[in-house]
Amino acid sequence: MKYKIFAVVLIMFGLGYLIILSMPTQPSHGIKGLFYPQTKPLLPFQLTQIGGNFTPENLQNHWSLLFFGYTYCPDICPVTLSMLSNMKANLSQVYPQIAGNTQFVFISVDSQRDTPEKLAEYVRFFDNDFIGITGSDEQISALTRQLGIVFLKKPGNTKDDYLIDHSAQILLINPQSEWVGVFSAPHEAETLAHHYAQMRQYIAEHPNHE
């Protein structure tokens, strides 16, 4: 059993690394984590938010920062959502020109316990504008697979009492719903705001991508 879990973890990491390796090499701009001008258009996916679906269309016309986790997570998820709320405040103050059209999306990888209603209440505790989405295991995988996000359920004492180890990076999606960059963990609000602004500025100055 142990070996089986180990093998699964190994394969997941292997896939994760393959996705990373298949990403284009670092372009000449030297901005850490920015793939642009090589971008990766997102394949179709369909998740659920309170009041409706969430598909690649919901990523259009906005710049989106994505973070994956689950509401029963006692440390890293609330820490990251608090950080993102501070980062959003910092953006509005220091980089108001790019703060406006940025949306923050928390994707729950816990299909068994999280619902769109629960997620809405959860993310709004950290910031009124945050969006919380989830779906079935298959629907979640349709998005995580293409973004190199991995997660692993660790059984607890009872059926509903489990923890999930999960990827901790924050991903940047452009208004054409293409993956353009990644921010590695750990994160700090002001550093992240600056890093994001740097990416946005470079992209704005090099619009020849179209």
Place this chain on the structure above:
Amino acid sequence: MSKFITNILTLCFLNSIWLSSAIAADLNITEGWVRAMPPNMTRTAAYMHIENTTEKDITLLSAKCDNFNKVEIHKTVIANDFARMLPVEKLVIPAQGIIELKPKSFHIMLLERQAHLKEGDTVDITLAFDNDTSQTLTLPVKRSDQKMMHHNH
């Protein structure tokens, strides 16, 4: 007979004073707080700094909290953009050392909350150590670690 009981009680009382003063001198626990969570969430975490002022290692064996049915010690480990939660059986506070329970690191995980806790409430947590002593802390419930953010300025 009643004198006997009085004597026992006095002994217990004196003993408890002696124990708590011994603990207060051995372990210095500061910066404690509990993360405020949305009303619909039943899990959270407690953080603190535990300083061992003695020449011998002291081990934190377990923690208890009346507001939660289950309390566990965990450590968040982030490596290669993957966040794992590792259960910690025993947390050794090294002689003359300090262990920081803080976000993205060691924390006391509080599970199965009984009633909603909001910012400004307090939570009593009892820590049991391997020198047969325990210490009860009253920790504030806070939205986020504003103090730590301050350090980053």
